[in-house]
Amino acid sequence: MKILVCAKQVPNTKNVTTDPVTGRINREGVESILNPDDANALEAALEIKDKDPENVHVTVISMGPDQAKEMLNECLAMGADDAILLSDRRFGGSDTWATSNAIAAGMAKVGDYDLILGGRQAIDGDTAQVGPQIAEKLGIPQVTYAEDIKIDGKTVTVKRQLEDGYEIIEVQMPCFITCVAELNTPRYMNVGGIIEAYDHPERITTWSFDDVDIKQEETGLKASPTNVFTSFAPAPKGAGVMLEGTDQEMVDQLMASLKEKHYI
Amino acid sequence: MIFDAKHEMIRKLAREFAENELEPIANDVDKTGVYPQDVWDKVARYGFTGITIPKEYGGMGGDFKALSIVCEEFCAKDVSASSLIMGNSLSGEPFQMFGTEEQKQKYLVPLAKGEKIASFGLTEPGAGCDAGSVSTTAVEDGDYYILNGRKTFITMAPFCDYVTIFAKTDLHSGTHGITAFIVESNWEGFSTGKPEEKMGIHGSQTSDIILENVRVPKSNILGKVGRGFNIAMSILDAGRVTVASQSLGAAKGALDEAVKYSKERVQFGRPISKFQNTQFTLADMATKVEAARQLVYSAADKLDHGQKVTTEAAMAKYFASEIANEVAYKSVQIHGGYGYMKDYAIERIYRDARILPIYEGTSEIQKLVISRSVLADK
Incomplete structure (x- = not known):
């Protein structure tokens, strides 16, 4: 079985601040990490591989600048077999539509995949669009928000997370599944895996614009229909108040507070 | 500095592991003196037990810088945690540097995989800094040596599966009369003392090793007879x-x-x-x-x-x-x-x-x- 995993290198938004004037992310000094949901997708792929290491091949695919190789090395050190990086200035500035065109073209070139796994969304853009768009462009079925995945032959049974419950969806390979954090706990890298990855840089293949079947009007900044006019951090809400004491005391405090504000 | 991207990635891994797996339990380990089996398993699973051991012996084939990085990051969260990766140093080094191929397969490979624990038995009650004055004896007896003596303050002795013991094979040749032996802890005559109650590093247990007529086959001599001190x-x-x-x-x-x-x-x-x-x-x-x-x-x-x-x-x-x-x-x-x-x-x-x-x-x-x-x- 051949599994493709979509991965993206993103700024670690845990430590990110935004410039209150321009609304832009302060990227300086912010470490780059493997997008957390993508780590869940990779873990799902590796768990499938753990059960049948000889017959399951996991390839990680990403689009980004050369420095994204660091993140791909991390994926290799966790246990992926190899990786593909789509990297070219002509892909630069792509929105989700243009990105999914490029990645779908890369996947089409790989060809013989059975299963594609990706994170639900990236923590920098938060669109959750690229995965579903790739599936549409490849013409394969997709299931989003997977919190459990079971494989039986060519049949994949996915527990799909909803806000107030879940759906069980059965789908045939080849298919695209996007994964949420509840699916699993990603493993760490392995010390030997890190050494192997850096000793064998040829495990990462870089494809340029010319290596995949795509036109300039399908990818890159000018091909992107979405324009971000502004982004901003919502003003923080006022700090909440924790009531303490017995149930009766807390109710009394709450009632007093509501009356004071003339809500009741 | 002297690090490359590989070392930085190993540091990232070791730091994450220490923050998530070691720091939260450090106080408990300080109280109980024991790491949960789950932690031993994870340390082995992610390759920390065999960092410097060559790949052909089940290790990761890393260098000493990688080992030092992991040791620094682990010990920043829990100083005892170096005992979890001892196979890379005092436990495994003797086999790696001086073992025969057979000894490496039997004793080094399980250390690299984290399946076994080994100790290093040099110190004695009367031989601390003056390591040359060991009084444990090894007397030749056909295909065996008979070992008698007491080792003290031996790290991880209470849990060890085997230990490198330094013993006198020639009482009259000073440091040239010392030979190193690989001794398995389940052999007759091998016992350990009560774990010492120490001031700190409680996660790293220490005790005496007592050797009473332990029969060690000559195939378990490490290196050459009389070269133990050099080892x-x-x-x-x-x-x-x-x-x-x-x-x-x-x-x-x-x-x-x-x-x-x-x-x-x-x-x-x-x-x-x-x-x-x-x-x-x-x-x-x-x-x-x-x-x-x-x-x-x-x-x-x-x-x-x-x-x-x-x-x-x-x-x-x-x-x-x-x-x-x-x-x-x-x-x-x-x-x-x-x-x-x-x-x-x-x-x-x-x-x-x-x-x-x-x-x-x-x-x-x-x-x-x-x-x-x-x-x-x-």
Whole structure:
């Protein structure tokens, strides 16, 4: 079985601040990490591989600048077999539509995949669009928000997370599944895996614009229909108040507070 | 610095692992003296047990810098945690450097995979710094040697599956009469004493090993008869770099705790980090930690290049272990009364650090080694 995993290198938004004037992310000094949901997708792929290491091949695919190789090395050190990086200035500035065109073209070139796994969304853009768009462009079925995945032959049974419950969806390979954090706990890298990855840089293949079947009007900044006019951090809400004491005391405090504000 | 991208990635891994798996249980391990099996399993699963052991023997084929990095990061969160990766140093090095192919397959491979635990049995009640005066005896008997004696303060002895024992095969030849043997702990006549109640590093258990007519086959002689002392000495350099890395970790941990606390603790209306005394103390601590780091990784780098590092290893071990105590002392001082309480990690680090200038050669022995080099005729 051949599994493709979509991965993206993103700024670690845990430590990110935004410039209150321009609304832009302060990227300086912010470490780059493997997008957390993508780590869940990779873990799902590796768990499938753990059960049948000889017959399951996991390839990680990403689009980004050369420095994204660091993140791909991390994926290799966790246990992926190899990786593909789509990297070219002509892909630069792509929105989700243009990105999914490029990645779908890369996947089409790989060809013989059975299963594609990706994170639900990236923590920098938060669109959750690229995965579903790739599936549409490849013409394969997709299931989003997977919190459990079971494989039986060519049949994949996915527990799909909803806000107030879940759906069980059965789908045939080849298919695209996007994964949420509840699916699993990603493993760490392995010390030997890190050494192997850096000793064998040829495990990462870089494809340029010319290596995949795509036109300039399908990818890159000018091909992107979405324009971000502004982004901003919502003003923080006022700090909440924790009531303490017995149930009766807390109710009394709450009632007093509501009356004071003339809500009741 | 001397690190490449691979080392930075190993540091990232070791730091994440230490933060997620070691730090949360460090206080419990301090109380119980035992790491949960789950942690041993994870340490093995992610390759920490065989960092410097070659791939053909089940290890990761990493270098000493990688080992030092992991040791620093682990020990920054829990100084005892170096015992989890001992297979890379004193436990595994003797087999790796001097074992026959058969011995490597039998004893090194399980260490690399984290399936077995080994100890290093050199110290005796009467042979500490003066390692040449061991009195454990090994008497030839056909295809066997019969071992009798008592080893003391042996790290991980209560859990070990086998141990490298240094014993006198010739009572009249001084250090040339010492031979190294691989002894399995389930052999008749092998027993261990009660685990010692120590001041710190409770996660690393220590006890005596008692040998009463233990029959050791000649195939378990490590290296050559009469060459045991050379084996012990040649392993010590790498071992000292490992303890220096452990010391660096302890120092870093103590500094980190001081920085964190000084930003949180408010006195006289502001965090104590705003006072110049605190700032200067932290500056002093950070400078010494960085100086120790340079010494440690310089020695590790030389080991990786196959250079003799006797002096550098002694300097790194001496300096890093002493400043670990100095930094821990100052960190407790910055914490004030809270630093004396078990609720704060620095209380544990302060106790744990005290062993560092003692074991694997006291600071005084290190100074002896360094001064010999300084005074040697060039």
